[in-house]
Amino acid sequence: DADVTQTPRNRITKTGKRIMLECSQTKGHDRMYWYRQDPGLGLRLIYYSFDVKDINKGEISDGYSVSRQAQAKFSLSLESAIPNQTALYFCATSETGARDGYTFGSGTRLTVV
């Protein structure tokens, strides 16, 4: 099994719908992150969490919310999806935050029509 598992792998949804992307990890890491990847824009930070009670906004958090249900689970929600949220979404974990490498999931490709 993968260390960081994202579900679903692909999703098509309609404008205005609520959608949740899920991430679970078996690394035992406290720190988890959600990034968004768009062509030509690289990876941009949406939210990050250093433990269950520590949730922080990244540079592009508007239109998104997160839930850290347990150390191993970190979900990203789009309350009312819009077409410009069409992107590839990655969850990542790390042991010590911005001082060591991340382990990424395989991504969720989301299309909002």
Next chain:
Amino acid sequence: GENVEQHPSTLSVQEGDSAVIKCTYSDSASNYFPWYKQELGKGPQLIIDIRSNVGEKKDQRIAVTLNKTAKHFSLHITETQPEDSAVYFCAASIQRALNFGKGTSLLVTP
């Protein structure tokens, strides 16, 4: 916040040649600089990293150099092979998370 610039956005080399990707960062407090390789349909994978107390690090055909004064770091791949074709991302630490460059699409042609 931290701004990470990466160049070039695309790079095409012949098999066996070297490839160099360069990044600059803005926050002088950044102290960790990883490089990731992303193959089609997969998440980015860490290939090498360097910390601010080191100027150069090498791992087989891959090396990274860091110039803290100029605030830039580079990835060097020697003797490139077709399987090196991928998108490469640099990153720099910003307090509690990493800030990524926009990526370089590397194509190694046989």
